[in-house]
Amino acid sequence: MWRTLKSMTPGRRNKIAAARARVRRHVWAQLPGGIPASKVAGTDLADVIVLDIDATIVIAHSEKENAAATFKRSFGYRPIGVWCDNTSEFLAAKLRAGNAGSNTTVDHIEVLTEAIAQVPGTHRKKLLIRSDGAGSSHGLLDWLTEQGTVRGRSVEYSVGFAITGKLRDVIDLVPKKIWTPALDADGGVREGGDVAELTGLIDPKVLAKWPAGMRVIVRRECPHPGAQLSLFEERDGWRYEAFVTNTTAGQLAFLEARHRAHARVEDRIRHAKDSGLGRFPSREFNINQTWLMITQIAADLTAWTRLLGCIGDAATLATCEPKALRYRFLHVPARLAHSARRRRLKIPESWPWAAAIVAVFGNIAAIPQPA
Known part of the structure; x- marks a missing residue:
């Protein structure tokens, strides 16, 4: 190796x-x-x-x-x-x-x-x-x-875009009514967060x-306890993050x-x-x-393996992180046996994820070979 x-x-x-x-x-x-x-x-x-x-x-x-x-x-x-x-x-x-x-x-x-x-x-x-x-x-x-x-x-x-001194001056020009509520990961309103576009003020x-076509958008939100703020942020108590997009x-x-x-x-x-x-x-x-x-x-x-194998009856393994997947699936104490010119992978029935492992092997075996 x-x-x-x-x-x-x-x-x-x-x-x-x-x-x-x-x-x-x-x-x-x-x-x-x-x-x-x-x-x-x-x-x-x-x-x-x-x-x-x-x-x-x-x-x-x-x-x-x-x-x-x-x-x-x-x-x-x-x-x-x-x-x-x-x-x-x-x-x-x-x-x-x-x-x-x-x-x-x-x-x-x-x-x-x-x-x-x-x-x-x-x-x-x-x-x-x-x-x-x-x-x-x-x-x-x-x-x-x-x-x-x-x-x-x-x-x-x-x-992401750095908030420089000139950009801070632009943020000060944003009217209060321009700020709109931000969204969280589920699509709901993000409490204590607002967004605004700065492109037209620059x-x-x-x-x-x-x-050409670059837009500058900034988010402000209430800082969490212990957050380190800049002098500009300490002035009004908001924490700012900016990014650009086309x-x-x-x-x-x-x-x-x-x-x-x-x-x-x-x-x-x-x-x-x-x-x-x-x-x-x-x-x-x-x-x-x-x-x-x-x-x-x-x-x-x-x-x-997650996308093609961990589907159907094996979906319980799809969300596993590498360490968990290694323990539950890759490192299973299985035994390879030869009988009647066939190979059989014997998985302990007491293994909690035995059924899911069998389903993964079945899904993988069904993948057609590349043409």
Whole structure:
């Protein structure tokens, strides 16, 4: 295994990425009911494929190649990845040193290009790219706007935006009657939260430096106990968060709730760390890059098992996180027996999830082979 990891080159990793894309195309074609819709504020986004991009810190407990000090005063790597919110798949990632910049445009464009290539062609017509404030760079927003001009493709973005001094001055200009109630995750009114659009109040000369059609939306809410507020926020007691989007339709509250759903990527990162991303095994950077690719494959296999296998009588396993799924299903104390030229997997009848495991195997066995 170690020799295999060490022998991997960028060219071989590209071939594996192409193979993953082919398998993904076959898997998506077999999904009962089609691709799951991304849920936002109690409704779904229909056939829109949502890609969430974010970076995380992986601590290294020993000297490793390209490991460096992080902004959180730890030591290790800072990989950046893209997850599909519809299916929980880990589409693409790039391993970076711990001191890599948060808003490095080149890194964002590279992983997003790889992630879009992983999405089957028939599902690239409507894309939504979500990011936190690290994605609010001129280069990335210009690139996303350009991607939306590709024939037959619609690319929308929802990206966090830094609240600078000039933006604070604009917030002061918002009339009280303009603020509208925000929505919670279930579509109800979010108590203590309001949203407003700032686009029309911003200096046109400043707005002209950003892509055409970009809208600036801000949310204010009552801070929770213990929250650290800026001097601007302490003045009126509200906590502010801003984001930008090129979506023209939809209520402000819905667009804000759609952007806030980007927080689900934190669960995807946590699940990936439970499946191999939490530790890099080698001192060599090339091997750790390959390890990151294997982590993506593991996340995909877990997602595909849920989507294709954990249905019907096996639906009880569909909501399991990696640790629970590993205990209930993957690590079951089963026995493989050979009899009458057939192989039989014997699962203990006392195992609480025995019936669900049998149903999963039946669902997987019914998947047709690729043509």
